[in-house]
Amino acid sequence: MPHRFFAGSIFFSLLVFSSPCASAATAGAPTEVVKSTVDRVIKILTDPKYKGEANKEARRKLLRETISPRFNFQEMAKRALGAEWGRRTAEEQREFVKLFTAFMEKTSVQNIESYDNERFIYTGEKINDSQAEVMGKILNTQGEETKISYMLHRVGSEWKAYDLVIAGISFVSNFRSQFSRVIRTSSYEGLLRVMREKLEDKKGP
Numbered sequence: 001m002p003h004r005f006f007a008g009s010i011f012f013s014l015l016v017f018s019s020p021c022a023s024a025a026t027a028g029a030p031t032e033v034v035k036s037t038v039d040r041v042i043k044i045l046t047d048p049k050y051k052g053e054a055n056k057e058a059r060r061k062l063l064r065e066t067i068s069p070r071f072n073f074q075e076m077a078k079r080a081l082g083a084e085w086g087r088r089t090a091e092e093q094r095e096f097v098k099l100f101t102a103f104m105e106k107t108s109v110q111n112i113e114s115y116d117n118e119r120f121i122y123t124g125e126k127i128n129d130s131q132a133e134v135m136g137k138i139l140n141t142q143g144e145e146t147k148i149s150y151m152l153h154r155v156g157s158e159w160k161a162y163d164l165v166i167a168g169i170s171f172v173s174n175f176r177s178q179f180s181r182v183i184r185t186s187s188y189e190g191l192l193r194v195m196r197e198k199l200e201d202k203k204g205p
Contacts, residue, residue: 030132030152030159031125033070040066041112063109072153072160073101079162080175084183099195106199120148130154 041063044050050059077100078085078093085093124135134150151163164171182191 030127030150031122031134033152033159034134034150037066037070045113059113060109063112064105067108067112068101068105070161071104072155072162073097073104075153075160075162076100076104076172079172080179082176082180084179084188088188096192099192099199103195103199121145132159 044059044062044066049055050062074097077097080100081088081096085096088096118141119139120136121139122134122136126133126135130153132152132154134152135148137145137147139145146167148167149165150161151165152159152161154160162172179191182194
């Protein structure tokens with residue numbers, strides 16, 4: 001399963017979502033949520049006291065605490081599990097959300113540290129009641145660009161991301177197809193086992 005690209009892309013894209021083009025004068029609340037998180041993430045990554053292998057755990061702890069509240073992992077987990085979600089008991093659903101969240105936090109924080117001066121150019125924002133889409137494109141140092149869209153919804157008084165579409169590929173849909181394949185060829189328990197093994201792997205997913 002190509003976990004590394006898609007899991008890391010959510011948080012990596014969040015990091016580079018800091019182009020001056022996304023000005024406060026034109027950006028709405030969903031974009032401002034992303035931008036405020038970006039400022040904090042960049043501050044952590046550039047702070048000398050959190051640099052280096054010796055400070056890795058402290059750095060990653062702060063990154064998790066900063067980034068995780070901006071995403072609705074329960075909704076992501078539910079959508080990623082697809083039809084299998086309805087077949088699970090309430091306790092099993094809670095267990096899956098916990099495992100999915102831990103997996104996402106681990107893989108994504110590891111990937112965000114590979115930031116290499118990519119830029120995000122804000123291109124638009126759509127808000128429809130409690131749903132929103134924040135659109136843009138990533139430019140790497142070679143000038144190559146990749147389109148990206150954040151899908152957010154309002155949870156109480158907050159905007160939280162529940163999906164990310166990169167180059168036309170939905171993060172949630174990709175995971176749903178991967179999870180379904182594992183369940184079909186093995187079992188639901190087999191999926192949980194694979195995810196736990198990834199979490200226990202010291203080298204990361």
